[in-house]
Amino acid sequence: MRTPGTYLRSIGVHLPPVVTIETAVAEGRYPAGEVEHFRLTGAAVAGDVPAPELGLRAARQAFERSGGLSPHDLDLLLYCDVWHQGPDGWEPQYYLQQHLVGGNVPAAELRQGCCGLFNALQITARYLRPGGTALLVGADNHGTPLVDRWRTIEGTVMGDAGLALLIATDTGFAELRSVNVTVLPEAEAVNDGGVPMFPPDATLGRPLDFAGRNREFRKRLLHGDGARVMLAIQTTMLELVDRTLKEAEITLDDVARVAFPHVRWDDVEHRGVNWFGLTLADTTWEYGAGIGHLGVSDQFVALDHLLATGALAPGDHMLLLGFGAGTTLACAVLRILDIPPEYASGDLH
Template sequence: MRTSNMFVRSLGVFVPDVVSIEQAVRDGRYPAEEVEQFQQIGAAVAGDMPAPEMARRAVLDAYDRWGESSPRNLDLLLYPSVWHQGPNGWQPQHYLQMHLLGGGVPAFEIRSGCVGMISSLQLAASYLQADPDRDTAMVVSADNHGTPLVDRWRMTPGAVIGDAACALVLGKEYGMAELLSVNATTIPEADAVNDGGYPLFPPDATVGRGLSFGDRHEEFRQRLLKERGTGIHLTIQKTMMQQVEQTLEEAGIGLADITRVAFPHGRREDLDGQMSWLGIEIEQTTWDYGRGVGHCGAVDQFIAFEHLVATGGLVPGDHLLMVGFGSGTSVAAAAFRVLATSPVTRPAGTKGHSA
């Protein structure tokens, strides 16, 4: 989807303190023999802070950086989430409406896994483009995985799970970065990669069954051995390349124009495969940052975006490509052109209400 006249007004983050791999080893939570093998550094751990409160702080951070005082004039709020957010039967966007937005802003929770932030950009841009009077949308996501059903240090062999929140303000006419194109798709036949062969009912959380992607991936591997393979991993690779190629073509740029590529924060072996598919080097990725905070749900690429801008890893004129994967299996990509290293206020003469 070519997203003409769509700009990142501001980025806000909340990344809690990191617990180092060394500390996790001392506490008996991470195997010492895997430190050198997998090269993870640590995980951001939010303690008992609820995910919606992390999201609130990220929203405030976005507005503080931007110099705007109130998010109440937003035209849309999308809240993609991955892990459980609060009481059963309750939705996290209402927490932001109660504490920040009021009830006049249309607000929706999005459940599309770890591609939630990228796919929500596609929805938000479409919503703004549908009406000339709509000016500003926010996509915000947060997850705290520190619950009894998750072992953040062992849930995915070769990776660790972190907690974080990010809020992105998307608007027309101006901003610190231009959203050039965004695309998301699903590979329904790859759903079995992550379902673990578990029954759909009763849902895992209602019976206290924990989440272990290591167990699920091993179950899928054993299934493939019995079925002599399905070629699904090749399908995932081809789909990723198709999403990247379409996104770059719509953006009017090539892979050679991309300064940095933000992948999910995960296993180095997965990253090596992704880099080989695109023909890029480790220095072009966000590996060094991601292995220090862990895989933080849907916000990985966006907290890395903020980190790159803040530390000089991206400067005006640079291009950022985001690539996302989610259970389902879903694949997404987005391309940005950096215009400034900090949020900018509305230039004189631009249209739309003040957010």
């Protein structure tokens, strides 16, 4: 999907303190025998700060960096997440309306797995009219009784963060050139773990165990059509990236950096290095290994980090790739137009 006239006006990030992998090992939370192989160095841990508060803090920073936009200028608010946000029957986007934007802005929660912000970009590009502005928020705090952030996904640790993107149709420091999201319904069961859909896990107090679900799916690879599904994921992702690059009128050689989800390095290597002829150094994996998989916001927090460290310059293109439950595959291309002053002045998180 081409996205003419769609700009990233500002980014806000609230990243809580990092707990190092050495601390997690010393406390018996992370297996010492996995440190060398998986190369993880830490996870951002928010403690008891609710996810919507993380999102609110990020949103406030995005407005502070926007060069004069007001929350009351918004035409749309989309809130993306992957994990529980607050009391059952309560919606997190209303927390931002209460404390930031007011009640006259159309607001909705998007629960579309780790690709939620890519879906939000698609919706926003279609929704906004000339002169319009949207706030996209992604926030998760995984530090709950049903998640062991250090072990729930083998080779990956779960981090917490709040992320906010202000999208405008007039101007911004980066142009969204193209974004695409596709779903492979035949891969819907990849993450279901083979357990009943009802009653839902949370109502039974059943912990989130992606490691166990992945083991269960690997068994299905040996006894069914799992291999066909995995081939379909690879083929579809290659086609999706090719289409997105063509819509952005560039090739992979024109891309300065690539952002993947902050998952295990061998998954990134398989899905990135092998599929697209990249190296891990071309990606943001090393940064992600130090803060953890943040749910919906990995690629966009990594973008903020690249800007802050001078790794991107005006004219550079960045490719953002997403893999999520569904199975959902996502891709977007950004072109950096200029470097916002807050990065040059060291005004970081």
